[in-house]
Structures are given as structure tokens and as C-alpha cells.
Amino acid sequence: MFVSHFECPKCSAHYESEQRIQLCRCGSPLLVRYDLKKMRRSFRRRALALRKANLWRYWELLPVKKEENVVSLGEGMTPLLPLKKLGPELGMNSLYLKDEGLIPTGTFKARGAAIGVSKAKELGIKVLAMPTNGNAGGSWAAYCAKAGIKAIIVMPKDAPVINRKEVAVAGAGLYLVDGLIGDAGKIVGRAIAEYGWYDASTLKEPYRIEGKKTMGFEIAEQLDWQVPDVIIYPTGGGVGMIGIYKGIRELQEIGWIGEKMPRLVSVQSAGCAPVVKAWEEKRHESTYWENSRTIAFGLNVPKALGDFLILDAIYNTRGCAVAVEDDEILKAQHMLASHEGIFSCPEGAATLSAAIELARNGWIKSDERVVLLNTGTGLKYPETVTTEPPLLQPEARLPRV
């Protein structure tokens, strides 16, 4: 157990660990800090070799203290797939996709939920609540069911219907709001103030990042402890981006990887691109994106609480931010499926659209190693594919191919 304290990345305040905590008093999300010097001496990379292929293999770099508090559905160590057809076709000879479709609840939100809910259990939480655009609610509801924690989930009435169903089947308290995720957040905020529930909203508890950072650990381990040149990440709330950056920094500090940093790229939809706009204007915070809209529902976050951390990660790694149009996203989604057999979510497909653009304009060189992060399975987004197959009668003949 190497956790040392919580640190505020905005005002640098420190807090004792092992307490129930939400935001810093300055309003910023908090980061979990570890005694990495001590870990560097006592924990070796090769200790991992015989551990199970899930995110718990990085136990010493995670915040849960007791194994009995682990709430796991088998999450992590998702495949890193080389795109051997698409890559060279698009001028990228070393293009990979990390497929977070192969995880409980079909989205990378499971990583945050696994660590977040396990730690909530360890802290004795009985009820937690959160607003969600859908997928996070589905994941947290599932892990809370297993943990025996009552989850209260509030989502916009326009959130995908599949998310309602996975929350409901898990037995969580489910509410729709006639409004947007911000409205859901306000409803949750009032209930938390009144009833003292644990606030599991994005970045309002410090452990979700710890789950997401394991994507960074895995990418490094899967590439035999080399980091790629570029990682492209679809950015809504941005917790995965913040987590990957934190995870790679931690690996550097314990000496498992060298000093090289991958350039981190944020992709957003042109219909909701506050981080891209801030990056283009060289600012360190974003402004609220009015009238946001995109088919990639997970990217519909007009102003992320952790925007400054996302932008830090981009600036510190000489990365960039790219906005892509919805029709490009859908095109990329079909390319991934028809060339590589991967039915990605639209958010994940957006990373391919960005890679195409960055390879075309020379920002990505043809022999650089590039990792796309597909954050979930396309099976949760049936509306992104339309098809009108011929209807045959039983005596019909198929045409020759």
C-alpha cells in the first residue's frame, strides 16, 4: 500500500488519504499520490509476469488497501490490436487500436467504476449518486450491485435507451431528467447536500482517475514497456486522458519506462469541441460550448471539470487537439469494421478520423507508432448503422459474388 496523500493539481493543497473526500476546497478535482520512491525500490516490473490479465495486476499502484474490498467483473488488459490493413492504407505503418469494447458493460467506464466502487466499499459508503450521459451510469450501477452499494443514477431523457436498461437491470435507482446532463448534475447535487450521499460525479471523487490510468499502464506493458509516439483519445469529460497521462508519469517515476512521453491527442466532435478551441487559442481552460450536439454522445460535454488537466497533458507532451465532423466519425466507424473487424463506438471511431487528418497534414509521420483508444463497443450504438438488406422468400437464389 503506497498511497501517501491527495494533492490538488490547481492550488497544491494536500489532504490525508483514507478519508471520504470529494473536491479540493478550491473546487478542483484531487489526485491520489503515491510514495513512488519507496515503490521504485521495492516493486519490480517482472513481478507482474505471472499475475492475472486484468487491471488489478497493478495492485501496488492502485488505491484499494484490502483485497476483500475489490469489486471486480474481470475488467482490464483489453487487447491492443495492430491495424495491419488500415494503417498502411492510411500512411501509418504502425497503427494500433486499444479495444475497450472487451470489458464489463462494454465501455472503458468500467475501469473507473471498478476502482471507484471498490474504494467506496472500503470507505464504508452505502449510497452514492451520479449524473450521467449514460455509459458511466451503466458501469457504476453494475459494480454497485456487486458491491451492495445503492446507486442513484440520473440521466437526460435523451440518453441512449440501452443505458437505462443496464441501470435498471442492475437494480439501481434510475431517474430521467427533462433536460441535459447539467440539469441531472444539479438534481444530484441537491440530493447529496440534503442526504449526505457519496458524490460519484465525474472527477468529484478522486478514484475514477486511478481506474482510467491503468489504460496507460497496459499500453506500456503491451508494447513491452515502450510508450508509443502518439496516443489519440476521444475527449468528453477527459478522465481517461488525465488518467493515461498520470499513469505514464508514474511508470516513469518508478523507472519502469524511460523518459519518452507519447504525444497525447484530444479528439472532439466539431459539434462540441471546447478543448480543441482552448488549445487553438493556447488557453489553459475551456469555455462552455453552447448548443453542443454530436452523434458521439460521450463527447457531448460542453465544459469538463478537468479541462485544465486535459490541456496540461496536451501541452506537456507536445500533443494537440483535433475536432472531427460527425459524418467523418461514421465513415471511420465503418472503415474499422469493414477493414479490421472492429465494431467501435462513435467516440472510438473519432480517433481514427483524427489520425487520418494528422497523418495527412504530416503531424504524424509514417513510421511513428500510434495508438487509437476505442472507448467502447459499437453494440451499444445500434443507431449508428443503417442497413436495408434484401428480404428473400425461402425458394430464392442468392446472386453470385
Place this chain on the structure above:
Amino acid sequence: MFVSHFECPKCSAHYESEQRIQLCRCGSPLLVRYDLKKMRRSFRRRALALRKANLWRYWELLPVKKEENVVSLGEGMTPLLPLKKLGPELGMNSLYLKDEGLIPTGTFKARGAAIGVSKAKELGIKVLAMPTNGNAGGSWAAYCAKAGIKAIIVMPKDAPVINRKEVAVAGAGLYLVDGLIGDAGKIVGRAIAEYGWYDASTLKEPYRIEGKKTMGFEIAEQLDWQVPDVIIYPTGGGVGMIGIYKGIRELQEIGWIGEKMPRLVSVQSAGCAPVVKAWEEKRHESTYWENSRTIAFGLNVPKALGDFLILDAIYNTRGCAVAVEDDEILKAQHMLASHEGIFSCPEGAATLSAAIELARNGWIKSDERVVLLNTGTGLKYPETVTTEPPLLQPEARLPRV
């Protein structure tokens, strides 16, 4: 490379390996046989320890010869989850679920497709065709896309819409038939006779079983090379059951596990239970189930081509066959989600219904180790969950829990 030949389990005919082959001349499916004596001498269990956590770790027990022909999306080594809450509640102190929801295309069909398509590629196949109730079509379309093989998929117009979409997005040829899977099979059969396409119908090519048998390998490895007392399998076409039985027999022959066999249990829906009926009547083949219907679409197979192999596996392991009602299946699906956080497909949930019945009537003893096989994710079956959550206005208050 240890493949020795094909063997007919019905008439015992042998065929040379490495040829394009479909059924035995007697009409039976063929089984791939290996030189297990030779393998016993040269291949050790501990060789696996450092291999990747996917089904290709069992390379020497698989039929693909060259690594360059492997078509993989990261399939296999799905988690074996202990049901620590539900098990004891139901009188089973050692109850596990193997979760095949965490696999490409969200169903265990991916295992058959991975091996089947890889071997088809190795054999130089350019076009293959198959009838499907949906999920197998989705999996084979994805792997064929990656392999560069043209897949022609024919499914009943009532098959789940999500399956149409995953076939379409993968760029396969998709046809609906105004009829049942048998009608789709006849359409495919005529095209194969006319155009010489490869027939990828269930059990009409011998490699799909080889993919499915890896579930047996994994269960044994995940239990540290012990087999459980009971494995409960939802039986439509039954390839998984046949595969698990074959896989465990192979592990015994190479000496990786002892002589103990798990009792294999077939679960079917009461609305389509030909194997259960045959087992109750102590017969070795089933008869066609008229007017079959069940919400568990994957179990709607009125007469499986491999029925005699399924029944053999049951008889040879002192297993049994159980029919469960659709409403019990839905109840079990909700129990899995609300107690253990697992949103299973209805076919997978049927195994829990069967376990409950078998524990109640004493066929399963309370300390026996029991493995349920969940064949896919519930995300592909949104219609199995209904919910009418309250719709709140933005200024609303949540009730106290």
C-alpha cells in the same frame, strides 16, 4: 503442429487433414484429431505461463499451422467470476460464471469464428456463406472482414436487429429470409452447390468446434488445472458443449488434468427442448421440435446437427439435461445483474435457472464447484429489460433512499 487427421464420430471414417472438407460422407460432422501422445511428451503446461491471455495461448492444441494466418481480435481468456453473493444464497457455496460477454462481438461465437476464419484463410477460401439466427453471423462477418474473406450471411427476418447491423457494418453480404433458420440454410445450401462457396454453417466445417473447445481449456486453467464438478451450458446448436467435452478429453490425454470429468449439463428453453426430451427418453438423437419458441433466440434450434454428440457428452459425464421456462430465464437474468453486476444474455441466464433447480432437487450438492457458462452480453438483448423510470423536471428533488 500436432493435427493428425479428421475423424467421423459417427462412422469412424478418417480423412487426411489440411484439405478443404465439410461433412463426412455419412453426413456427420467431423472432428479434428491431434497426435496427443507426441504432444504429451513435448509440450508442458508451464509453457503457457508467459503467453498472452487469449485463446491462442493453446497454439499446439489448435489447427492453424502458420502464425501469419491467425485472424484475431483479442478473443479468449474471459473471466471466471465467483458468484459470492448469489451462490451461497442459492445453496451453492462454490458457484462461478464464465463471462463470454467480454469477447469480440459480445458472444462466444467469436471463438468459433476466430479459429474457423483463420483456418479458412489458411486454406485459401475467398467466399464463405452461412445461415444464422444472428450472433454467429455477426461474429463471422467481423472476422471475415479482417481476413479479407467475403462472407454471405442469411438470417431470418425476425433475428435481432443488432445482428443485422453488425453484419452490415462489417461489409458482409446480408440477406433476410421470410422464414426460419432452416429456410436460410436451404438458400445457403443451394448457393454453395451452385457457386462452390465454403460452407460455414454450424458443424459443416470442422474448425468451429476447435475454437469453442478453448472454453474447456480456460475453465481448467483458471481453476489451476482442476475441473469443476459441474458445467452448465445453454444448448442451441450445442457446439460449445461438444467443444468443452472434446477440450477436457484432450487435456486428460496429454496429462494436464486428472481423470475426473465435470458433469456436463445441457439447458434448453421449455419452448424448444429437443435435447432434454431425448435425454429424458434415454435416446441418442433428438427429434425435430415443432413450433419452437423462446425469448432466448440462441436456443431456438429445433434439431441440432450435432445432437448425438451433445447427448454423448451428457451420458459420458453422468450429466443431465434441463428445460427452463422463459419467465424463469428473465428472473435469473435480473438476479445476475442485481446481485453480481453481470448483465448476461438470456441464454446465459438460463444456466442459473437450471442450477437453481438442480440445487433444489439435490442433483447439485452444496459444496460442489459449479460453472455457469454465460454465452454473451445482455447488451445485445435490450428487449429483455423493461423499465419506466420517473421523468423529473430540472428543479425536482430526489426522494430519500
